Amino acid sequence: xxEIFVIALQFLSGSIMYSYILAKINNVDLKKIRDGNPGSxxxxxxxxxxxxxxxxxxxxxxxxxxxxxxxxxxxLANKYVISLAALAAVAGHAFSPMLKFKGGKAVATxxxxxxxxxxxxxxxxxxxxxxLFSLLKRKTTAExxxxxxxxxxxxxxxxVLYKALxxxxxxxxxxxxxxxxxxxxHWKDWKKFFSRLSYPAK
Numbered sequence: 001x002x003e004i005f006v007i008a009l010q011f012l013s014g015s016i017m018y019s020y021i022l023a024k025i026n027n028v029d030l031k032k033i034r035d036g037n038p039g040s041x042x043x044x045x046x047x048x049x050x051x052x053x054x055x056x057x058x059x060x061x062x063x064x065x066x067x068x069x070x071x072x073x074x075x076l077a078n079k080y081v082i083s084l085a086a087l088a089a090v091a092g093h094a095f096s097p098m099l100k101f102k103g104g105k106a107v108a109t110x111x112x113x114x115x116x117x118x119x120x121x122x123x124x125x126x127x128x129x130x131x132l133f134s135l136l137k138r139k140t141t142a143e144x145x146x147x148x149x150x151x152x153x154x155x156x157x158x159x160v161l162y163k164a165l166x167x168x169x170x171x172x173x174x175x176x177x178x179x180x181x182x183x184x185x186h187w188k189d190w191k192k193f194f195s196r197l198s199y200p201a202k
Contacts, residue, residue: 002075002076003076003081006067006070006076006081006085007081007084007088008088010066010085010086010088010089010092011091012092013066013089013092014062014063014089014092014093014096014109015092015093015095015096015097015098015103016092016096017038017096017098018040018059018062019039019040019043019055019058019059019104020038020098022043022047022051022055023038023046023047026046026047026051028043028046028047030042030043030046033045033046035142035189037104037142038099038103039055039105040052040056040108041056041145043055059104059108059109059112060109060111060112060115061112062089062092062093063086063089063090063093063108063110063111063112063114063115063116064089064112064113064115064116067082067085067086067089067116068116071116079168079170080173082116082117082170083173083177084173086113086116086174087113087174087178087181089109089112090109090110090113090177090178091177093106093109094106094109094181094182094184094185104185105146105182105185105186106181106182107149107182110126110178110182111123111126111127113174113178117170117171117174118163121159122156125155126155126156129148129151129155129156130148130152133148133151134148142189143189143190143193143196145189146186146189147190147193149182149186150190153178153182156175
């Protein structure tokens with residue numbers, strides 16, 4: 001029962017849509033910004049660096065909280081339960097009850113969840129791919145941003161498979177769930193991206 005409680009609590013934490021709340025405080029309708037995603041990137045575009053970084057930090061933090069407290073206090077040690085709880089935070093953001101189960105794209109929360117599971121390793125891999133992509137193309141569309149997520153997940157899969165072969169299969173469990181959730185949230189943009197590659201604008 002305790003483990004179920006932790007997973008449910010982590011889902012609840014993930015479902016708090018901080019960017020949406022901060023946007024409301026600033027009288028901003030995120031549905032009218034770029035792709036309409038109720039996440040930190042659109043709040044950043046609407047209200048600038050200060051509010052964007054605040055929202056980004058909160059979205060990242062809910063991927064770690066309160067899970068890391070249970071881990072740090074040694075009250076939760078089962079790695080598979082920890083992986084499911086981390087995944088619950090990502091699911092909570094992606095399918096938030098606050099927004100009638102239409103949440104954000106869960107990228108920042110994914111970084112937080114991977115930080116709980118692997119400390120710096122997985123976030124550095126994802127961040128490195130994101131940074132390299134951004135260096136190659138400074139101004140990106142929503143579809144290109146989504147492709148960057150896909151590219152990061154593909155590169156990350158090499159690390160996850162290596163860890164799984166070294167008896168850390170709980171990371172594979174999280175990865176498969178994480179990939180599924182992100183695919184559900186980014187699928188339309190991935191299709192648009194590859195469609196434009198196949199049929200470039202004249």
